[in-house]
Amino acid sequence: MGIYYIIGIIGVFFVFIAFIISNNKKYGKYLFDEIFNFLGSFLLSIYAFNGRMWPFFVLNIFWIIWSIKLFFSEKKLKKKKNNKKKVLYIDMDGVIVDFQSGVNTLSDEEKIKNEGKYCKVKDIFSKMKPIDGAVNAVKKLSEKYDVYILSSPGWDNASAWSDKYNWVNEYLPFMRKRLILSNHKNLNKGDYLIDDRYANGSEKFYGELIHFRSIKYKDWDSVLDHLL
Ligand SMILES: [Mg+2]
Numbered sequence: 001m002g003i004y005y006i007i008g009i010i011g012v013f014f015v016f017i018a019f020i021i022s023n024n025k026k027y028g029k030y031l032f033d034e035i036f037n038f039l040g041s042f043l044l045s046i047y048a049f050n051g052r053m054w055p056f057f058v059l060n061i062f063w064i065i066w067s068i069k070l071f072f073s074e075k076k077l078k079k080k081k082n083n084k085k086k087v088l089y090i091d092m093d094g095v096i097v098d099f100q101s102g103v104n105t106l107s108d109e110e111k112i113k114n115e116g117k118y119c120k121v122k123d124i125f126s127k128m129k130p131i132d133g134a135v136n137a138v139k140k141l142s143e144k145y146d147v148y149i150l151s152s153p154g155w156d157n158a159s160a161w162s163d164k165y166n167w168v169n170e171y172l173p174f175m176r177k178r179l180i181l182s183n184h185k186n187l188n189k190g191d192y193l194i195d196d197r198y199a200n201g202s203e204k205f206y207g208e209l210i211h212f213r214s215i216k217y218k219d220w221d222s223v224l225d226h227l228l
Pocket of ligand 1: 092093195196
């Protein structure tokens with residue numbers, strides 16, 4: 001058996017391995033299929049050249065070029081995918097907004113009248129202050145994550161919708177186009193949700209729910225320790 005014949009057989013074997021790998025997702029993502037494609041077509045081109053099989057030789061040269069092109073384009077794609085930031089949602093009330101600070105601005109009479117339903121008081125959300133460390137934490141997290149604010153506005157208080165926008169515009173202006181108001185937080189795809197309640201869809205969130213004010217995540221420092 002001649003040496004070129006053996007080279008041809010090894011070439012076919014490599015191409016076969018490339019075919020198996022490319023049909024297997026687990027191995028396919030490691031670019032091995034393009035490497036075996038390259039090696040296989042290279043050996044087959046030597047075999048074709050020796051046998052003066054010019055059409056087969058030309059075909060293999062194209063095959064070599066194609067496998068190199070695929071290798072670099074997949075590598076680029078993989079790098080792009082790895083560089084993609086994870087999506088992080090942050091709730092407002094009780095997480096970055098101090099709800100009680102808004103309640104404190106009400107008169108005694110208003111407090112008695114609205115007890116248990118403060119979220120329905122007109123303009124109350126515009127009077128709230130940020131929670132300690134929240135503004136800085138959102139800025140830090142935005143460097144590493146693709147951050148959105150995901151809040152549930154009260155359905156019986158129309159001013160809550162504009163107040164929330166104005167609040168974000170005042171304290172976190174770079175987030176104003178990243179404000180999502182929804183009572184179905186589970187419909188938002190993402191990796192993390194920082195929320196202080198298991199309600200309005202947060203309990204069904206697909207990613208990791210970071211329960212703010214729980215024993216594990218009692219403040220922003222503990223949340224940043226986990227995420228940064
Ligand atoms: Mg909340």
